Amino acid sequence: MRLSRDQIEANLKQETNRIQAEGMDATIQRLVNEGALFVSNHSGGKDSQVMLIKLLELVPKHQLIVIHASLGKMEWPGALEHAEKQATEAQLPFIVATASKTLFEMVERRYKARPEVPSWPSSATRQCTSDLKRGPIQKEVRQYAKQNGFTKIVNCLGLRAKESTGRAKKKPLTLNVKASTNVATWYEWLPVHELTKYEVFAEIARSGQKPHFAYTIGNDRLSCIFCLFGSENDIKNGARHHPKLLSEYDSLEKKTGYTMHMSRIPLVEIAS
């Protein structure tokens, strides 16, 4: 039976009330028991890595997949391979989600269409995440869920409260109303929301694993080499190891007349 959007939203409201009544841990256990598909989003970073370690303690392998949104040359080399290695060693399906455009193509198109507005993503219009990561991941997950008969999807993200005030305010378990359809209900879960950076590294070491090499050469965080939210330390480190990529960002900043970093300072200046 095909439900209308109103009916879907009414069901989701009921489910939200149920989550509130039973609490997060009990809901997660119920979703495990109900055979939900747990999707471990894996950027190759330490928080994704520790999240997968934790998920493997809780979720049967036939209900768990690992997905990586590939950002091509924008991301630290080896990030995809690092995520794939952990998935393969755990004998889990590993899916790579790829957008139909790159970050530079997105910026170029925006500049061409509307040169009067900032061409780069910002914290308010974060298209790099929505178009290059979230959208392609949702497409792949939907397809996997459909092919394998899953009607409940728990999308797991390695976001931690200690990373920023924005992340601290996030609820660890919510329903994704927009992504939920007639066919599947989507949950968003932050399994490592409460962990500190030290606990993350300690847990990875306890499991006999190593984090991505970018941490050992000085990075605090890992994803795009040059992120609009990147710390000065990470921008400088990225520039030291990837000067050619920095000059590509610099050329595009000069061409568009807008800067990429949220500080509005040109990347080369942050890096110098």
Ligand code: SF4
């Ligand atoms: S890591 Fe930064 S620049 Fe890259 S997609 Fe995420 S928010 Fe955008």
